[in-house]
Amino acid sequence: MTFQPESLDPEEVQTRVDEAVADNRVVLFMKGNRLMPQCGYSAKAVDLISQYVDEFETVDVLPALPHYREALKEKSDWETIPQTFVDGEFVGGSDILEELDERGDLEATLTGAN
Numbered sequence: 001m002t003f004q005p006e007s008l009d010p011e012e013v014q015t016r017v018d019e020a021v022a023d024n025r026v027v028l029f030m031k032g033n034r035l036m037p038q039c040g041y042s043a044k045a046v047d048l049i050s051q052y053v054d055e056f057e058t059v060d061v062l063p064a065l066p067h068y069r070e071a072l073k074e075k076s077d078w079e080t081i082p083q084t085f086v087d088g089e090f091v092g093g094s095d096i097l098e099e100l101d102e103r104g105d106l107e108a109t110l111t112g113a114n
């Protein structure tokens with residue numbers, strides 16, 4: 001049997017993005033999933049977030065990458081994957097997460113703790 005990638009149209013993807021951002025305090029749009037990231041930048045984002053937050057949502061963009069890229073860009077004005085949103089706001093990709101961590105600000109950004 002031939003593997004058929006999930007077929008999603010742009011509107012369905014936009015809805016998935018909107019709902020994932022609205023319904024989860026922390027959501028990471030990434031290539032692959034938490035256990036099997038399919039890109040080094042996504043793996044780095046998972047590692048950085050996992051230091052401070054046990055439960056966060058991940059959305060694998062690979063089944064409809066061009067649509068996710070467009071839907072996310074619409075929301076964040078950011079071109080690349082991964083993308084992290086906290087409390088409905090775009091935080092950044094893996095470099096920004098790393099910068100926040102180096103400044104000692106990532107935990108508070110992810111948890112809301114001061």
Ligand SMILES: N[C@@H](CCC(=O)N[C@@H](CS)C(=O)NCC(=O)O)C(=O)O
Nearest residue numbers: 039041069080081082093094095096
């Ligand atoms: N410096 C970026 C690296 C992310 C990046 O370059 N991602 C690439 C490879 S996963 C990407 O999204 N390429 C466009 C695409 O795959 O659509 C970050 O901070 O997240």
